[in-house]
Amino acid sequence: MAQTERTETRSEQEPLLSVENLQTAFFTDKEVIRAVDGISFDIRRGETVGIVGESGSGKSVTARSIMGLVDTPGRILDGSSIRFDGEELTDKTEKEYRNIRGGDIAMVFQDPLTSLNPVYSVGNQIKEALRLHQGMKGAQATEEAIDLLEAVGIPDASRRVKEYPHEFSGGMRQRAVIAMALACDPELLICDEPTTALDVTIQAQILELLDDLQEKRDLAIMFITHDMGVIAETSDRVNVMYAGEVVESAPVEELFANPRHPYTQGLLKSIPGNQPDADRLETIEGDVPTPNEPATYCRFEPRCPKAFDDCTRVHPEGVEVNADADDHTAACLLYPEDESREEAVAVHDRRGNDEEVTNE
C-alpha cells in the first residue's frame, strides 16, 4: 500500500464521507445507552478506513448510523453530522435516504450465510438492486447481473445467476452479496466484518477481491472488524474504537509501529504470535463497559495499566500524540507526550470544556 503518497495528498483531497461528532443513543426504559458517543472521522475516495474494536464498542452502530438504518429505540442525536459527497445525510427524509442506500453507499454484512433471502434466486436479488437504482429490467438486468457475478469471480455466472442462495457455498455467497452491493456502482462500500464467518483461505480471497474492486472502481471502503490482522492487510487508515469513542486514529503503518493509546497497545499485544518469547498470551482484563452516561472520565481507565488519578476526573479528547506527529491522534491523558503530565491533562480539560460550550 502506497502509504506515503496517500498521506501527502490526503489532507488536500475533499473527503467523500465526513463524520462529525456522531452520537447514536438507544433509549430504553431503564437507561440511555450511548452506543456511539461523539466520534469523528473522514473517508476519501479510493481509501480504506478500518474501524477496529472489541464487540460492543459501537462499530456496527456506526455503520448503521451512516446507512440510516438505526431502528427505534435508537436515534442519532442532534449535533451529529454525516456529510456524504457534500450532502448532509442526517437531515434526509427516509425516502431520500433510500436512494443513497444501495445507490451511493452500499453495505456488506457479517454473515453471508444469512444475508441473502433464501426464497429468491441470487440473480433476482441482484436485479432488484439494479431495478431500484438504475431502472434496469428484464434481459438487460439479467445480463448486468451475470457481469457482476463474473466481476466478483463466480465461475459459470450465467448458470449461477438462476440458483438459490442455499446452492452457494459460504465464500460464494459473500461474493454474491458483494456483487449485489456493487450493482449500482456505489462510491462507498461499508463492510461490517465481511470475513468473520469465513475460514481463512476464503477470507484471504474475499479481501483480495475487495482490493481489486477498490482499485478498478476507485471505491472508498469502510472496513469494520475486530481482527487486527485483517486491518493490517486492508486498511490505509485505522480508527480504534472503545465504548463508543474513537480512542486512536492513525495511518495503518504508524499505528502498528507506534501504538500510543494503552488500549491499542493492549490489542496489539494480545495478537497470538506477536510476543514470541512470552509464556502466556497477554490479554486486556475485563469487559467493555456499557456507555450509559455522558463520559466525564476515561472509559478505559478501569482496565488501563497506565491509569492515574486524573483519568477518573478528566475526559480525554483526541489530540495529536506529539508536536511533530503527522495525522496521529489519541484520546488519552498521556498525550501530547511532549508536554508535562499536568499540562497535557489541562489540554484535555480545556478541550472538553470548549466542546461543552459549543454544544450548548
Added chain:
Amino acid sequence: MSRWRYFAKRVLLSIPVLVFGASITFLVIRAGPLDPVSAILGPQGDPQAYEAIERRLGLNQPLWQQYIDYMVRLFTFDLGQSWVVQPNTSVYELVLSYAPRTIWLGFWSVLIAIFIGIPLGFYAGLNPNTFSDYVASFGGIVWRAMPNFWLAVILMSVLSQSEKILFGFDWEAWLVPTIVTGPPPLPDPIWGLFTNPDQFLRALKKIAPAAIVLGSASMGNEMRIGRTAVLETINSNYIETAKAKGVPPRSLVWKHIFRNALIPLVPIITGEAFLLIGGSVLVETVFDISGIGFLFFQGITNGDMPLVGSLMFIFILLVVVINIVQDLLYTIIDPRVGYDGGN
C-alpha cells in the same frame, strides 16, 4: 428428479398409508361394541331373525374373510350400501347428498381463518408491542382457547335470542330471515348459488355461526403463528441486507417478508384442514346441520359398519391428499425443499 416424478413417488408411497389406515378402521369398528344386527332388529328381536340378518350381512363369516372383503371393496371404490341409517341406499348416494353442506361449512371456516387470522397476525407482527398488537394477540389467545363445542352452544343460544341480549339486534331477522340451527338452504343444482345472490346470502348467513365456531381455533392459531413468523423474518439478516439495498417498505413487506413468513404457516393451514374433519362432526351435531359429520355420527351410534368404514376411508383419503398438497405448496414457496431427499 423433476417435480412430477417426485409427486408420482409421493402418491405411490401414500398407498401403504391408506392400507394401514383402512386396516385400523376395520379393527376399531369390529372390536368396538357396534352391533348392527340388534340396531336393525330393535331390542326385542328373536334369535332366529338375528341369525338370519347376521348371515345376510356376512357377519357370521370368519373375521379374516370379512377383512379381505372389506379391503377389496374399499380399494376398488365399491363403498357398499348403508345397513342401518338409510337401509339399501348406496354410500355414494348418501355422501353426495350430505357432502355439499359440509363442504360449504368447511370452505367458509377455512376461509375465515385464513382471511382474518393471517392478516391480523401479520399486522401484529409488523407492529410489535403496540396497543393494536396487544389487542390482536390477546384476542388470538382468547379465540384459540375457546373450545368449539362450548363456543358452538354459547353462540347458538346467544344468536337465537339475540334481540333480548344484543340490545335489540335481531340476528334471525337481520338481512334475510333465518333460524340459527338447521342445514343451510343449498339450491339443488349447486351452481344456483352463483347465479342467485339472494340464495347465496341466505346460505352464507345460515352457515356463518357454525363456520365461525369451526374456524375459531384455527383463526387464533394462524394469528399467533403468523405474528411469530413475521417477527422472526423481520429480524433476520437478509431483511437488513434488503434495507441496505434501498428496498422500499412496501416491497420489503410483500416481497421479502411475506413469502418467508408463509413457510411456517403452510403446515398450520393444512393441519387445520384435518381438524375441520373432526370438528365438523361436533359442530354439525350442535347446529343440526345434516352434513358428513352428522352422517358419520349417526353411522357410529347406529352401528352402520359399511357407512362408518367408507366415511373413514374417505377421511383418510382426504388427509393423504391434503398432505400431498401441502408438500406441493412447500416446493412452490420454498426453493430449499428438495425433491430427492437428502442433498
